[in-house]
Amino acid sequence: MNDPRLAGSTQYSAEELESSDLKAHSASSSNKTALQALTSAALVLPGLLLSSAHGANPSSDNVSFQYIRYEEGKRNLYNIHSNLKPITVDVVHGSGNFTFYDRVKFSFNYTQDTWSGATPVTTAPLVANGNRPILQNSPNGVVTVGASPFVNTRVLLDHNLNPLRLTPDAGQVVDSRNVLVLSSASPETRNQANFKLGYEWDEAALNVGGGFSLERDYESSYGNISGRFDFNQKLTSLKYGAAYTSSETSAILDPDLVPYLTTTAYANQIERRSGSDILRGDRQDWTANLGLTQVLGKNSLIDTNIGYTHSSGFMENPYKVMTVIFVNPNAISPDPNIPIIGDARALLEQRPNIRNQLALGSKFVQHISPLDAALHLNYQFSFDDWGIHAHTFEVDWVQPLGYGWTVTPRIRYYSQDSADFYNPFLISSQAFRSPAIDASGRQVWVNSDNPNQQFFRNGNGNFFDANGNPIDATELNLQPQLVSFDAAKLPKSFSSDHRLSGFGSLSGGVVVNKQFTKGIELEAAFEYYTRASALKLGGNGHSSFADFDFYVANAAIKVDMDTISTRMAKEARRNHADHDHSEQHQHAQHYVPASIMFGHMLDKPGELMVGYRFMYSRQTGDMLQGTHHASDQTIVNEGCGDVTLCRFAPKDMSMRMHMLDIMYAPTRWLNLMIMPQFMDMDMNLRELTGRPPPTPGVHEHTGIGGHTTGGVGDTILMSLYKLLDLPGHRVHAGLGVSAPTGKVDLELRRMFQADGGLIHFDMQLGSGTWDFMPNVTYTGENNRWYWGTQLYGVKRMESSNESGYRLGDIFQASTWGGYQLTHWLGASVRGAYTYRDKIHGDFNQFDARIGPMDFPANQGGHYWEIGIGVNASVPNGKFAGNHFAFEWVQPLHQDVNGFQLERKGGLSATWHYSF
Numbered sequence: 001m002n003d004p005r006l007a008g009s010t011q012y013s014a015e016e017l018e019s020s021d022l023k024a025h026s027a028s029s030s031n032k033t034a035l036q037a038l039t040s041a042a043l044v045l046p047g048l049l050l051s052s053a054h055g056a057n058p059s060s061d062n063v064s065f066q067y068i069r070y071e072e073g074k075r076n077l078y079n080i081h082s083n084l085k086p087i088t089v090d091v092v093h094g095s096g097n098f099t100f101y102d103r104v105k106f107s108f109n110y111t112q113d114t115w116s117g118a119t120p121v122t123t124a125p126l127v128a129n130g131n132r133p134i135l136q137n138s139p140n141g142v143v144t145v146g147a148s149p150f151v152n153t154r155v156l157l158d159h160n161l162n163p164l165r166l167t168p169d170a171g172q173v174v175d176s177r178n179v180l181v182l183s184s185a186s187p188e189t190r191n192q193a194n195f196k197l198g199y200e201w202d203e204a205a206l207n208v209g210g211g212f213s214l215e216r217d218y219e220s221s222y223g224n225i226s227g228r229f230d231f232n233q234k235l236t237s238l239k240y241g242a243a244y245t246s247s248e249t250s251a252i253l254d255p256d257l258v259p260y261l262t263t264t265a266y267a268n269q270i271e272r273r274s275g276s277d278i279l280r281g282d283r284q285d286w287t288a289n290l291g292l293t294q295v296l297g298k299n300s301l302i303d304t305n306i307g308y309t310h311s312s313g314f315m316e317n318p319y320k321v322m323t324v325i326f327v328n329p330n331a332i333s334p335d336p337n338i339p340i341i342g343d344a345r346a347l348l349e350q351r352p353n354i355r356n357q358l359a360l361g362s363k364f365v366q367h368i369s370p371l372d373a374a375l376h377l378n379y380q381f382s383f384d385d386w387g388i389h390a391h392t393f394e395v396d397w398v399q400p401l402g403y404g405w406t407v408t409p410r411i412r413y414y415s416q417d418s419a420d421f422y423n424p425f426l427i428s429s430q431a432f433r434s435p436a437i438d439a440s441g442r443q444v445w446v447n448s449d450n451p452n453q454q455f456f457r458n459g460n461g462n463f464f465d466a467n468g469n470p471i472d473a474t475e476l477n478l479q480p481q482l483v484s485f486d487a488a489k490l491p492k493s494f495s496s497d498h499r500l501s502g503f504g505s506l507s508g509g510v511v512v513n514k515q516f517t518k519g520i521e522l523e524a525a526f527e528y529y530t531r532a533s534a535l536k537l538g539g540n541g542h543s544s545f546a547d548f549d550f551y552v553a554n555a556a557i558k559v560d561m562d563t564i565s566t567r568m569a570k571e572a573r574r575n576h577a578d579h580d581h582s583e584q585h586q587h588a589q590h591y592v593p594a595s596i597m598f599g600h601m602l603d604k605p606g607e608l609m610v611g612y613r614f615m616y617s618r619q620t621g622d623m624l625q626g627t628h629h630a631s632d633q634t635i636v637n638e639g640c641g642d643v644t645l646c647r648f649a650p651k652d653m654s655m656r657m658h659m660l661d662i663m664y665a666p667t668r669w670l671n672l673m674i675m676p677q678f679m680d681m682d683m684n685l686r687e688l689t690g691r692p693p694p695t696p697g698v699h700e701h702t703g704i705g706g707h708t709t710g711g712v713g714d715t716i717l718m719s720l721y722k723l724l725d726l727p728g729h730r731v732h733a734g735l736g737v738s739a740p741t742g743k744v745d746l747e748l749r750r751m752f753q754a755d756g757g758l759i760h761f762d763m764q765l766g767s768g769t770w771d772f773m774p775n776v777t778y779t780g781e782n783n784r785w786y787w788g789t790q791l792y793g794v795k796r797m798e799s800s801n802e803s804g805y806r807l808g809d810i811f812q813a814s815t816w817g818g819y820q821l822t823h824w825l826g827a828s829v830r831g832a833y834t835y836r837d838k839i840h841g842d843f844n845q846f847d848a849r850i851g852p853m854d855f856p857a858n859q860g861g862h863y864w865e866i867g868i869g870v871n872a873s874v875p876n877g878k879f880a881g882n883h884f885a886f887e888w889v890q891p892l893h894q895d896v897n898g899f900q901l902e903r904k905g906g907l908s909a910t911w912h913y914s915f
Helices: 014-027 032-036 051-055 264-269 561-574 576-589 632-638
Strands: 062-072 088-100 104-125 131-138 141-149 153-157 164-167 171-174 178-200 204-214 218-231 236-252 270-273 276-297 300-313 321-326 340-348 354-368 373-384 389-402 405-416 426-428 433-435 443-447 450-457 478-480 482-484 503-515 520-532 548-560 608-625 648-664 670-675 677-687 707-712 715-726 729-739 775-782 785-796 810-820 825-836 861-873 882-896 899-914
Touching: 062 104, 062 561, 088 707, 104 321, 104 340, 104 677, 104 707, 131 178, 141 178, 153 164, 178 218, 264 270, 264 276, 264 340, 548 561, 608 632, 608 882, 648 899, 810 861, 825 882, 861 899
Parallel strands: 321 426
Antiparallel strands: 062 088, 062 548, 088 104, 104 178, 131 141, 153 340, 164 171, 178 204, 178 707, 204 218, 218 236, 236 276, 270 276, 276 300, 300 354, 321 340, 354 373, 373 389, 389 405, 405 503, 433 482, 443 450, 443 478, 503 520, 520 548, 608 648, 608 899, 648 670, 648 677, 670 715, 677 707, 715 729, 729 775, 775 785, 785 810, 810 825, 825 861, 861 882, 882 899
């Protein structure tokens, strides 16, 4: 995780993250044999962030899914009201560890996170009024609805360069308070994946891996190698690792801040494209680590690690600026009672382009026999050539409670010194802009009508041309030529990013695990943090303006496939004939297309299924009106109601859904399901030909940024009832509800000083209402042929959601047929008809209304589709019982309500495992 913007949206600071990554990388190669020498309690090394991935026993085959929620408290803006929401992050994580041929290991991790909220862009003196209030008319008069970043202003200073505030009673008083200047951040989604392939010898192991991280404005890829050597009858292990990361930043500069931003230091790295300023930069990171694990006895071990990282290239955070107050020394009055006028400006921060970091860590694990518990003590010290020295202390108490329950309270303390180049703001003894002077001491002037013409003015006020001939200045439109500040008079490096300041953080939390005999482990955790300048080791960190609290919560499920395989093998040996019959019966009914939900049932009481479902859909190309192509002029005139003229239309839109399927069979005729969803969407817009001209102060989607939203979607609770179970024919019905856990009040970020209000209907994360979801499914099979039909519907059970509208009802009919190409692989064809009603009601909050996607009438319609799919089951071996399905869905005919973007197709993929 090398993107510095992401550091603010995790449980650690930027500096902690980079060093904690070293620790995690080193720990991942720990000696499994040595750990197995301890009790089961000592095996558990839970952590809040991705604990299922890091804490999983590397010797077992397992699959885990995890959801993480991070949320910050509001920042102290000193009584400035702001409706900007604090940063929140929603993370979905999946991982797997598998063993092939006993010695070959493969593991993967996939993480998708979406973050949004108000983020600090700089620090400024409070008197600069950087969080400029946004006023809006309301029935109750003019009210403050937010704050906008506004840095460029005049600041009064005393002759000791302390900021002054004018007060009605005391006049000019020193006000040394600083404040973070916030800016609205549009939602962003990051996708990160990595893999590792390893080989185990008797006393050694070798792993190679790689991965990537993708965002709209940031890309990185990396490769690594790691391994270990065992000595002393495997009581001592030496670990090693090395990695290389290449990153590329293409940051779209904040359009609210660009008008105030000085970017001269990066003139060669900024590209102007489609109305946006894009700052580009490349970075490389080389990492090496070495570690030693020593088993001290049957109840204790110690683990030490050292890690080194060399980074070079673009190290800046492209969304952070430095407030520089320019003071013209020629304009300072000798009278100390006359204040100095400073010119506050925003400059993109400048960090060193080289960084070397060293991290030293040690972990001690002690099993407490009388309590069957384990104590984990962790300490890490890291330092770098930026001047940051950091200490991390962690204490975990792993306490088994019996019946598979484990509770782990934990406490953590972190402290760091500030970077050498950190300052809340800078004061520079020079003018931001000053008149240009030639070599003869004459002031340079230019003709406004022809800027290439230069003229000169001497001390007597007379004007001359370039040849020294006097001229009549009254006949020309002259103005002084100005030159910018001298960058050499500024520090070489500077940043006001509060994550580089001196501070401390203290946190406490608890992790609760429950292990089931079926090979399932559930985890829930919560940790609360406070970041405070006063918590820094050795004294105040002088950044109390940045103090805030935040929390991290997670829920995870892990499937231990080794345990399941062993149990199923024992059951199969006890009842071989029944097992074969059941396997054949389930094999046929699992062959349903990937796009079909609720398509099969579990047969045995007590049986459990864990599955994952991914859906992707794409819209692009023509705008449709009914079944026909709609011209831009028609959309402008008719697509936005009777009074408003459309200015934009969608260019393309993509939707991705991750769903976890958990099914349990309490009886032979009843199955219960819970299906949480995680959504993310992105949409790009285009200007309509013939659109009306922009209106001053109205939200305009200029630039190339587009929109992204993501987070938790609605959660489905379903019960399935078996109605018919005859040889070759099965019928079951489903009755369930969709709980409104997805947000429907997501807002557009501010663009060029104009608010956009609620984001488009299709970009919200859920329905916002409780929805009834009935369905009935028939499946049949004969020899290698299989077929089925499903009727499915969604009925909204509330008149409106909290944002004032309700989505349309849905009815879908599907029928399919397939053929088993082999005993483990089948192919299918499916036809589907879907009816979706238009949206009822409308937004009850402000919405910019810039295109057809913002109007309820332009939603829903009739859709005919065909799906081509394959299904596969692992027939035997340790992975027997894993089922996979893939289906591509191609639209055949679309009859839309109003004006909508054409659908181009979608992909569905599922995995499930029953036991």
